[in-house]
Amino acid sequence: MTEPLIFELSSPGRRGVTFPEPDVPRAPLPVGLTRTILPLPELSEVDVIRHFTRLSQLNHAVDTGFYPLGSCTMKYNPKVNEETCRFPGFLQLHPLQPFITVQGALALMYHLQEMLNEIGGYAATSLQPAAGAHGELTGVLIILAYLRDRGETQRNKILIPDSAHGTNPATSSMSGLTVVQIPSDKRGNVDLEALRAECDDTLAGLMITNPNTLGLFDEHLGEICHAVHQAGGLVYGDGANLNAIMGISRPADCGIDVMHFNLHKTFSTPHGGGGPGSGPVGVAQHLVDYLPGPIVDIIEKSDDDLPPLFSFVTPPKSIGRVKAFHGHFGVFVRAFTYILMHGADGLRRVSEHAVLNANYLRVHLRERYRIPYDRVCMHEFVAEGHWPDAPDVHALDISKRLMDFGFHPPTNYFPLIVPEALMIEPTETESKATLDAFIDAMGQIADEARNNPERLKGAPHKTPFGRLDEVKAARELVLCCQLTEGPAQSEGA
């Protein structure tokens, strides 16, 4: 049963919510500026609730089952986070209230900044960026501002490993930089020679993801950073994979000058069906002055009786703000709750078990799937979803078939350096029982690839929808609907 569109459920004149009559005189409306038609759907509250309740049930989500979507850290989102972020003392704060009225919120942001500094090894962090990619843009602009400040206007080249996420090159070109792609070596590390060859005085820096998108900790990370620094460049760290290394290794200690955190990955804030995220950016001491503002600082130290006084300050050479207001505060509250519940040991345990789970899957799956860079991995690994003796079966077919077992598929076709990539990130919140069931399903699929490939090509079979025609969508480009009379109720039989 498909669900009608909200517009198709509309009946003219119906009302879901109404508001009081004005308690003030009506003012005349400006002539010529008022709108004549406002084609929004008209429904009762029950229609709206049913519609979205039924829609929700068509989703796979962390709350309904395993979601090993590589690079996305689909860990469980603790329910207490959803309560704390809704405390009226947080939810009903206007971003521009006088700072004296929001000391609790500022204190929370300050402590979160400090915690992230500690986890990453950084001197300062701005919470403003809205997501990972936004953090990248912020970080690269900081690098550029730093270099320009030193008069190094010729530095316009940025190095990006071929395993990098698409946001890295996209960010770089948004920032006006020229991207040079660096190949990976046989062990899945950045090819050190290729990198060194590009380390000249046009170098602005390197964007590196570590652990990288193969799930591997680069064995030459120190040398890589050293080479870039030697050439006068800076190193940007894509922190998407921080979940592997909290309390295990601090990016700043390894030479990464600036990095974004993904609160929506590492720190358990929900992905929201696509967002919101939050991508705070941490920087080493030499970049502190360039952070986007404002950030929270203590403007009067605490004394015996009084707590410290917090306020917003803008760093002296700030690149400027990267969005309105102060960032995704509601996400901060969740992440702060999460960090408080874990402490240093707890966060290390998180990373340890994320890595344990990934390796457990890896050693079991390599019996049936080729794993191109097969060494101890961090929080994720990449398998090949293809076999020479089952030429018609592709990673996509495996993914679709996994849905029949109640699993969300791994990330497909990324990173680009592995053909038919299946990028698998179990996270630490999954139990051995779930991993075992996934291993069984993957085994059965490997069998079916040989015995019954049609079962895979036709998958999924047990989901509410079969495969969707993406070509038709792109060709016809029906991107929104109009108010029409439509079926009000889906039918049986």
Next chain:
Amino acid sequence: MTEPLIFELSSPGRRGVTFPEPDVPRAPLPVGLTRTILPLPELSEVDVIRHFTRLSQLNHAVDTGFYPLGSCTMKYNPKVNEETCRFPGFLQLHPLQPFITVQGALALMYHLQEMLNEIGGYAATSLQPAAGAHGELTGVLIILAYLRDRGETQRNKILIPDSAHGTNPATSSMSGLTVVQIPSDKRGNVDLEALRAECDDTLAGLMITNPNTLGLFDEHLGEICHAVHQAGGLVYGDGANLNAIMGISRPADCGIDVMHFNLHKTFSTPHGGGGPGSGPVGVAQHLVDYLPGPIVDIIEKSDDDLPPLFSFVTPPKSIGRVKAFHGHFGVFVRAFTYILMHGADGLRRVSEHAVLNANYLRVHLRERYRIPYDRVCMHEFVAEGHWPDAPDVHALDISKRLMDFGFHPPTNYFPLIVPEALMIEPTETESKATLDAFIDAMGQIADEARNNPERLKGAPHKTPFGRLDEVKAARELVLCCQLTEGPAQSEGA
């Protein structure tokens, strides 16, 4: 895919929630009293959330679709109710707090008592009863206390129409009364002659449901009450069907001495998968002193500056409390919110549209289904789920087949006076579009009864479960499970 039992998902040593270590010294435990085994399941939070999320999706509910379960008033439950009842100022109140600290809660209860008095026409209302049946018990005990108080110990007979809900006779025998069943007449009213014949000096009273369970307003209600009163008995009103008559007719005005309200039906509080309900009991002036205590009253009137002071008081001849504390306060908050949102006109509109919807369905369904007492109905009506020319098809088959169209079936096999009863109560919150879709489905089913009866006998087809073997359940009586090793994850294919 069936969902494993919570016990089957357990892994010894796993923890969903943990608590802090004691901040006080440990006290020695009493010898010989401590427990050695505590066989509860052990899961992580994500396992628990997934389990109950998946379970929930196996339910039909008002929030997922039409639920015309007769006699249950499955109207939409406004979402704002779910917020107001969770305000910390309500949720975190202990029932035994000094009354001076709970004036807001007492004021709310007082106003709700007054509102119910006004809606029913009563002199006083106790909010204590937990549900309809509990209200019945309360009301019948009040009648008995009143009669006994007047020395009428011989009055042990209670009259109950044959259309009554099972709780009415069950209540009566719990109260020590002898039940005499009164037949219905051809128009679905209480058979007045039969009633009069039983009106003697052993009569304690009559329990009447009006509108009755056929959905009909008894055409002789005044005469019925008069006859009972003449004989020295009292009239109890089962208020299950109040949704038809708010602002239309007040039970007390018609001669009903005592009645329960169902906040979980008429006043939109959610049914909770079986409860909680709330069954406040309203009484006419002569019964006021017998109400179960405590009820809320004003003990100091308001004056210019101060609001009135509310407190609990126990009526002088109270039958005693019928439960611990003061009733289902969380349900009161919802009902109070609902009444405030409607006002007098709004409640009347509710009843008007409940009746409109029922009659709209009735006139359409009578084209295909026999409606034994076919006259203008109130908020519901009863159809026969059987045709002479489709002898194998029964009300149950129709009900199961309706599920395939996304509808919850009507109430089956009640009231007992209609063979193969399908008791249909749409409520006012359903739109014409939904009713039309239901009419279409019922029409299609009437066709299938002749053309394709197997389709009905085998129904439902599109639900996650097929018909369940009730005989096996009653024979084997497996009523709880033990800790066992079980499948941790359901399987595909």
Next chain:
Amino acid sequence: MFIPHTDSEREEMLRAIGVESIEALFQDIPEKQRFPQLELPPALKEMEVAQELQTFASINETSNELTSFLGAGAYNHYIPAAVDSILRRGEFYTAYTPYQPEVSQGTLQAIYEYQSLMAALTGMEVSNASHYDGATAAAEAVSMAYHHFRGKRTKMVISNALHPHYRETIRTYHRGSEVKIVEDDKQHSEKFERLADLIDENTALVYVGYPDFFGRLFDLTDIANSTHGAGALFAVSVNPISLGLFKPPGEFGADIVTGEGQPLGIPLSFGGPYLGIFTTRKEHVRRMAGRLVGETIDTRGQRGYVLTLTAREQHIRRERATSNICTNQGLMALAATVYLSLLGSGGLRQVAELCYHKAHYAAEKLTALPGYSLTFPETPFFNEFALRCPRQVKDIIAFLLEHDVLGGYDLGQDYPGMEHDMLVAVTEMNSREEIDLLADRLAEVSYD
């Protein structure tokens, strides 16, 4: 709003019915009684009603704003956020009794799990799907005992230390029946001698609290034996949290266990809705009141669940039903199920221990104050104890309230002669500082 009809739809519907107006649908109602003008406050919009209710709520002082040591049958425990996140699912809370199992497996399996958890927790064999609360569960236990002996035994021997509300509810429920309630007095010794003395061959049931209203825990072996020796049934009312640490009544041979389930993840909410626990032995299942879920299979061979033994219930058996109960506490039973699933055996034990240790710390602190002592110094207790005070408890409570402390419960309200005894409850929510604060405040209370 909640009535979706547009004007034109309404017209169309009236036309289909064949009447001119909605009013015409109400001809069966005598004109005199038709369309009364109700006097109710003017209708508020959602936005206004939310503000209005907030006003009511904010007038109250909550157990969170105050430092609370109030228990007496309802306890301030921590409720993990996951509990409410499940209870807020519309599929659970906007469904009703699972009459139609094919579209109600969520509710049915959850009830089955609830039954299993309650049986495990109390050490019994079967549980029903819930009663209204601890008080009505107790009243239903009395009915069950009465029916068990087919009315041939009418005496119910009930400990005076059972919650006063429960005892009163039992009496109210059985006003109209032949049942005779007898009680001992509160001072009965650990051996329940006074209670045992009341048992005779007309005794159908012996009822005790465990912990009792004063928080006391007794070894129930002897009283269970005396009861069974007289051929009567033995019933125990429990605080379910205590069963995380203490022997379940089933191990003492209880025939019926009832209790207030509120501590299992259900908010205080000024007294309700709560949860009536009811478990018993399998041999009594047909006389047990309330709904019951059993395992079975469906036509596709899948394991599933249905309401079973419905022939006991009012909608089938009518005046011969075991009880009139219909709507029960479904959602509250779900809360308890989720709560126990989250805590598991380790978590429940932890909560029970925290309550126990903190209550004992409090008892030690408070009895160290001059003028204060334990009312029952010899008896073990769980998380609540009676404290003999140097002044009338009602004055002490008023004094404490001035300092934003919700003192305990004034036992003089229910037990004449105990006007100096305060029932003090401590849970995992009370910190050591709060207990010390209580001690400091109580130290300030001068002698009469």
Next chain:
Amino acid sequence: MFIPHTDSEREEMLRAIGVESIEALFQDIPEKQRFPQLELPPALKEMEVAQELQTFASINETSNELTSFLGAGAYNHYIPAAVDSILRRGEFYTAYTPYQPEVSQGTLQAIYEYQSLMAALTGMEVSNASHYDGATAAAEAVSMAYHHFRGKRTKMVISNALHPHYRETIRTYHRGSEVKIVEDDKQHSEKFERLADLIDENTALVYVGYPDFFGRLFDLTDIANSTHGAGALFAVSVNPISLGLFKPPGEFGADIVTGEGQPLGIPLSFGGPYLGIFTTRKEHVRRMAGRLVGETIDTRGQRGYVLTLTAREQHIRRERATSNICTNQGLMALAATVYLSLLGSGGLRQVAELCYHKAHYAAEKLTALPGYSLTFPETPFFNEFALRCPRQVKDIIAFLLEHDVLGGYDLGQDYPGMEHDMLVAVTEMNSREEIDLLADRLAEVSYD
């Protein structure tokens, strides 16, 4: 807790992997940098963390406790309870970007509906699935205009009355590019003459606010014509609530409409997460950034939805992508979708009217006070207006705060010379009494 591993499971897993200990999995990390001891506060249990966060929250004074007239880009509107009840559904908020449409139709259809609603509201043809907020949506509009002219036009003419944060964000985003931002001054007349003067053949984009930062509403016909006359694109930043009452930018010929979606059912939450609205004309769809959902069918013939035109995006096109955006504001877009579905055209119009009438009542009341006047007396406004005050706004705000009133926004912070101008916002949440109270308080403010 959140790591489900029991000790024995951990052992078994390590054995399967073939390592002795978890530490052994981290050999690739140089020892020197391995296992730093982090200094973080000690771990709290859920029960403690809930209390701790409550402490942080309670230190703040909320817009509900105070009487608030603060807007300036974020508004205190009523959010119907049904919105959050949908947002709390785990199926929505714990899913991610719907890469796998077969198990993501809930999210996909909701986005499609969001796109449809935004297109309808703004009077445009297509909408993306969201940007981070109104500021970054504006910055992306500038990028789009730049790419539209393939870098051949580099000048962006931006109204100085666009939200200061948006203007700053645009500048930050385009620090590294050739884009040149030019602004007029805030005093431009209704005809946008000053802005029009800046347009030339190198102009790619002209950007105005509607309402602008000062709450003002202008007829955009002429400036749209001037813009198009020069061959440039015309972009408008909106407050979506105002579009319940006022002509949508599409009717004025806008090429791009952006805006802050927060007023559509999203809580203030100290500034985020909010919602960046972005709509445009179909011809520009391939250069629009962000995700996009399109209709299609599945193998069973059912209508369904997929992410489409993904070739524009970073994960396919990498350094040639339209933007780097990946994670967006999915859940906030859902909030707006539910909000608009609940209100419908009637409800949205009602909210817009309430804001309009109340703001105008406030303007009348306040300008009747001696020393107060409208800064822009000639121009229509929506729900916000600049009030010229007899004293520095910063003093007025401090004075009002003493009386628990959150005054408006101090325009002097962004506009030198406007230290006496306060931006006052009024929504349906402000009662007449509150407005009168503000007037009373402002009357007490004496002249300098």
